[in-house]
Amino acid sequence: MVAARFAWLLYWLGYSQIKVMIGRTHIPFEMSPSGSIRLPTSSRRPQAVITCDELISQFSCSTTKFIDVRTYREYSGEITGYSYIKTGGRIPHFEFDPLDGIYGEIDGNLTWQELQGYLELMRQRSPNYRQYKRLIYMCGTGWRASLAVLFADELSLADTLTVLDSGWYEWSERFRNSSCTPP
Template sequence: MNISKWFIRSDEILSIKNFYLLNITSDITNDIETDKNNNYWKYCSFDEIKEKLLNKYHISQETFIVLYTKEKLMIAARFAWLLYWIGCKNIKILIEKIDPSLFMRNFSQISNLPNIPLRSNVRLTCDQLSNEFLSLTTKFIDVRTYKEYSGEITGYSYVHHSGHIPNFQYDPLNGIYGEINGDITWNELEEYLKMMSKINIYDKNMKKIIYMCGTGWRASLAAIFAEVLNLADTITVLDSGWFEWSERYLE
């Protein structure tokens, strides 16, 4: 288990000469995931996301980016996964409470990002999903709650259809990725990772895991945890999740 692949302690930041410390709020993530037609949490194009990252947040491919949140951990995870998809090289999520003023560092104001996503296989559209069903070495996991998966509720005021996507298996952790707070301790993080590693839905023969939830936030945290645990060669998030899929195929 390589926790440091994605997470960092506050005391470890002191050894980094230049980094960008960014507090991720739900408003920031909502803004990044709103397209030009004001559709929220639907798949946004690379160019739309890149433009906002460059102009609003001065994100650079080379910058050591440290994200933290005072809200749910999935919010920082979602932002981190989008940066990972684009191709940023150094992304960490800060664990444990900090005083941001103690860790301010200068960072390059020269923002540059690649012209295409450098890790295109970690983010999947609903249009691409049907081709994935042909693979015998891919595991499809729905990390929503059981009530959402079973169709008892939609889980969102703006999602009009309930149910689940065929081929996706229910994750018995019952939507836990949406409940983890951003101010958890390192020990608590380790316990959540151990909990994930013990569930029996993972097959060592699987080469690829595709996670989904309602829109992609919980699935992004599940994907990051899976990378830490090295559960498959390729970890992918179905972007826009049940929200977009249900509107495309159930209306």
């Protein structure tokens, strides 16, 4: 989970060919004399993250595909998947990902063969995604969607890949139970 979020952060900052590696590897970043890593202070891919407020304006865009990578039980509202998320449900316009929450099953104990298998599964089950210019992924809080974006980038599924920051967690708190629910 942490590796996916960190890899997505690097993606957002503009690093190319980000991969979640298995095992230890050399870190190709500039190190300061104190040993800390120096990262850029501004994003080279600001479009890689979208807030709930910004999302509303994207609903009318016909070149954008909205993908919910949670499990079907979360998507249907049967469960929230988190002890701290009060309400279940889904965001309008987001379609259920046919991989049925597979990103939540991926952990740091993967073999290279398993990783390749997940990529092939995504390739097989998301071929029509290439017709869209932008894919916006969401999950409960953002880490599964971050992993989905990294896989989609590896498969070149769209020109612009985006994670809904805070996902269903923020959306449900801000819009689900208020009078300002967007269309």
